Amino acid sequence: MSNVLSLTTFLPLLGVLLLLFIPKDSKGVLRNVTLAVTALTFAVSLLILNGFQTNAEFQFVENVPWIAAGPFMMRYNIGIDGISLWLVILTTFIMPIAVLSTYTAVEERVKEYMICLLLLETGMLGAFISLDLFLFYIFWEVMLIPMYFMIGIWGGKNKIYAAVKFFIYTMVGSLLMLVALVFLYFKGMEAGITDFGLLHFFTLKLDLATQIWLFLAFAFAFAIKVPMFPLHTWLPDAHTEAPTAGSVILAAVLLKMGTYGYVRFAIPLFPDAANKFAPLIATLAVIGIIYAALVAMVQEDVKKLVAYSSVAHLGFVMLGIFAFNVEGISGGMLQMLNHGISTGALFLIVGFIYERRHTRLITDFGGLSKQMPVFATIFMIVTFSSVGLPGTNGFVGEFLILLGAFESTLRWWTIVATSGVILSAVYMLWVFQRVMFGELDNPKNQKLADLNGREIAIMVPLIVMIFFMGLYPKPIIDKMEPAIKKLVSQVRVSTPVAQAQSIQPVVALPAEGQAPAPEAGGTHETSAPAASTPQGTTTAPAVNPHDAK
Amino acid sequence: MENLNSYLIVSAILFSIGTIGVLTRKNVIVIFMCVEMMLNAVNLTFVAFSRHLGNLDGQIFVFFIMTVAAAEAAVGLALIIAFFNNKQSIDVDDVNIMKW
């Protein structure tokens, strides 16, 4: 039980070993074994969920020396908190679905494909659980390679271009990150830190200039992965060319690496710089939302449209994260999960029709509702989840993000971003209408078969999650909230407002006096108006540091 | 027994001649022979130093070099034959497919 985290991470790797002993012609066995391995990984990851305590600490920590090379001391240091927990679960949850979706989609080099999938899973899980910067970097790069092969080998017409673009874009970012990482390490050595442990670096006090440069390097790497405007152009190409399972994983998990990187590394490591750059990043995020929505609107290729919608969704996530308050970041985290589920589902849906018709052009479709009612229903649910209809998961995340951002200093950004909600309805409904509604006039579409049992089985868990997270997100938010509160306190602790606040003499009652402390900023007191009427108005401006003008 | 330096000078001369041979000859087999000559020049250095320092390690090394040279000869000549089978020539001018 103590090393269940390692077990989860490396189970897929064991699966790879197992696959090596299976002849490559027995495709069915290969697929089933891979499915079994990923399902087992999911089951094991549920143990983590089960044993997770709701607090802000890192849990399931394993910390052993690994490589000692000259001045560098790298450790195998892993653990999860509320932030990474859900991303780990999301990864293990998506993987069996992705594997199941390849049963008929991939017929060539099945063995290699499955090995790539499993390697990818190990890489992704490893990146989410690493508490050692260097270990994180290694897993970060490990992810890249199987994905590169998946696009480059099993991709569409323009696969080489897309694969290389994806690879080089990401590589440029991660090399910058590597430089920053080494620099940070030497900075840490001056302060007496002897390894790459993330938690040590949290205590490191850096001057603003250093923070800015390091933050920029990290932020750049993560911004490419997110991807943020204007570094997003690899995404549509990669998505369009990648095979379905590749797109699903890319959208559902890989993109989250970027946003996760901000939450876990870039922001808490360099809080002052993060504060300084928040308006800039929020601006880019908002531009991304509107820009991607407008571009998505005029796409002719369904998959490209979904890819651009990803850019817009992740713009929301970034906006939420840079609101630097509990609501915003929780919303951002939720939206990461939501995006994983609904966009993953959208890519699966595109995959279904692509498998049947071998085209993704919107104009080739029309009126499919008549021929494929089950498909139509599922597509519609997923569409509305992506649009963010209340009751589905998309809403909760988007709402919390916008609420959090509105509360923070990013008010005007929020208003612009909210209009993205309108645009998302425009492009999603328009494509839905063009694909599903209208006359069934294309003769090739008239013989289309509805979804089969396997395909429905793929979609059902996703749809269940769509409604579960939309109607009862409490367990998810509760588990991550302590960690997010901790993150918020890390970001705010060095802002001048917060310092001024702690100096402020507390005249009110003890119970009241705690309220202005940043840690307690998240407590909600319904009785506050009644209790605080005497001081309520005078102390009010100090209660919300993020609200400072 | 002669001065160490004399052996080293001879070795250097042989090595240089081998280098010139490698660089100027066209016949692959001759080039190959020149490489062997350079190896031998080095061997001489090893043995001379070994004798001078009273340490047998150098000679053991020579022994291994000889093994490697034998392996190299086997593989290299096989390559030459394979090349000849393809091109009907053993001229280095004809080996030019390793480019852009």
Next chain:
Amino acid sequence: METLFFLIISLVAIVSAILVVTLKNPINSALSLIMTFFCLATYYVMLDAPFMAAVQVMVYAGAIMVLMVFTIMLLNIRVDASKKHSHKLILGSIIGFFTFLNAFFVIYRSRAALPTGPYSGEMIKSVGHTELVGREIFTNFLLPFEVTSILLLVAIIGAVILAKKKI
């Protein structure tokens, strides 16, 4: 006496080496190379390393050169007198010269360390060179020695695969 002998051997070695490089016919080059190898064997004897000399003669002059000559014969290449057998003579010579110059300067400007090892000339003579080498190989260098056998095996397989047209 010994100096004279050394000089004669050196002269033979260098001349035959030059011949290797300059002769047109590869067979002649090969024969000259054998001559050089013999000279080197002589040096080894002069350096109190008779076992190395024996191995030199057997492996180089014997095995390797025979292989070469075989190859030359097998390929049966006509020496075309009209065709140049060398190129870039000047550039190659300059580089060769500078190689020598580098080596010479190293030798000229540095002094060798004093003897440190236990194997003096007398000791070798009393115990026997072959025995000493054998002891070294089968004690301290056992693993590399065994690995060489694998290297040779690989080389054999590689040679067979490369040279055969159809396997």
Next chain:
Amino acid sequence: MFENVWLIPLFPLIGFLINGLFGKKIKNEAIIGAIGTLAIFGSFVVSCLILMQMIGLPAEQRVFEKVLFPWIHCGNFKADMAFLLDPLSCIMIMVVTGVGTLIHLYSVGYMHGEEGFYRFFAYLNLFCMSMLLLVLGSNMLVMFIGWEGVGLCSYLLIGYYFHKKSAGDAAKKAFVMNRVGDFGFLIGLFTLYWWFGSNHNIWTINFTEIKAASHLLPYGGVVTVATLCFFVGATGKSAQIPLFTWLPDAMEGPTPVSALIHAATMVTAGVYMIGRMSFVFVKSPETMMVIAVVGAATAIFAATIGTAQNDIKRVLAYSTVSQLGFMFLAMGVGAFSAGIFHLMTHAFFKACLFLGSGSVIHSMHYALHKIHSHDDAQDMRNMGGLKSAMPITFITFLVSTIAIAGIPGFSGFFSKDEILWQAFSNPYHGNLNVVLWGIGAVAACFTAFYMFRLVFMTFYGQCRINSKAKEYLHESPFVITIPLMVLGTLAVLGGYLGMPKILGMLPNYFEHWLEPVFEMANEYGGKYAHHGAHPSHALEWGLMGLSVVIAVIGIGIAFTMYVKNTELPAKFVATFPGLHRAVYNKWYVDELYDFIFVNPCKALGQFLWKGFDVLVIDGVVNGVANVVMAFSGVFRYLQSGYIYNYAFSMALGVVVMLGYYIFK
């Protein structure tokens, strides 16, 4: 019974799930229809019980909140899945479930034999559930679920005939325009939440909590911003200027849908929302004025368009927009209970009108289908003289038309007259009151005109349908006519719940009932009201008489033009061709929006994609790659492929490097 309030939305949900998941397997229309109708009827029964219980309580205890389960709790933010029962929501659930039940019943007959019968009932139940969530929600977010949920159902139901392109377009248009409104709603919510939270540390979106704290809100300022945003939301949902164009297009949906969603319930959500948050709205005089002006403008604007439409349902749609304008006018002048009253009476008579038109279309469709004609079954120019063929439909339709036209004794008179009187006598907007009243009165005249135009064109005169089809025209079955009769009755009697005091026959039950809900709003409103002399009773009598006269004039014009002298309309068109074309084409608002918003958006999208994404960003990215490629294209010639060249460079390198170290 209050504890069981969650049953109200639960029943339709169950109906939706059964029909949605298994409807295709059930196949039997009777069972499907029964499930759908019983589900909403169950809610109606529960609503009745709740209403009974609430009537039995003293006025100040008529508030009840039921928390079902925590929904989003995050940081300071807290939103529960919770329901609020008070007199206002009680009225709304009664209207929704009552009218809903009738329309479900009607649909069983109307949708008979349609492909996807089960789908229709599933959507209808889902709609009822969403609408009930909207009216029952105890905080803005639950309301917002319903708010968007009804939008979704509207989308699904407008797009019910999805194979028609126009239906798909209309559905999308409706959803997107609603989304524009939702954008406003969200911003309003954020503003209010943020203001309360940051200034008073009250982090809430709960209606009762906000109401309790509403004395902290300033007049104007931030409240104006928030309420204007909310009002944008209301205009989207309730089809007011500028977001009204989706509603006429929404008539692509089946007629029961138009009756339920686009007349009786969903479109009134905006009015309900303003009523629900009246205590906030009334704190901003500016917003109140905007609401009143927009309401009045919509009322007259839509009414003018309604006069020239030929599609029976479109006339009714513009009429709905216009009547909603009246409701907003009422809200804007602080006559909240009058607005809600009109909402209720409108639900009765407009539902009846739509269902009646549905009955006509049903019959027309059948007749045209029998002779294989492709004439438009909804075009009034193909109708005429139907009163003998469809007597029940005719009578109920006529009753409702009289009600909407504002003839005394019918429900529409009481509610509309109350609104006009309040608009005239309201103390909020200074001298604007006369203008508001005047516009309202003219709109009422137009209403009477186009509604009677509709009646005359449809039921009177010569039957213009293909003579062969004539014999197939028939009265609809009971399952259709029973709801018509019930609604027709309500359209007559509903008004007596809220008789103006001046008539004095019955007390104004309605206003009394809603008093606890709006008392705070009236109190706040009183702070900035102009305390002029109260208009006298004589004036009220006079105005009432005037509005009756206006209605009669409208009817008279319609009678002259469409019964007595049928060439007049054509002459009129010939005299003012430009005006007619403009009115007929809805003042070109759709084209204007296409020109201002839709096309630029598409063009911008194209430009950003092809111009910016592909040219600029990818241009830079690929440009860097190309520069590298160009360099390597030159440098690659260094790799000649000749081994001796490589050997040379290697030897040279070794020599130079060694030489550097040796001769250094």
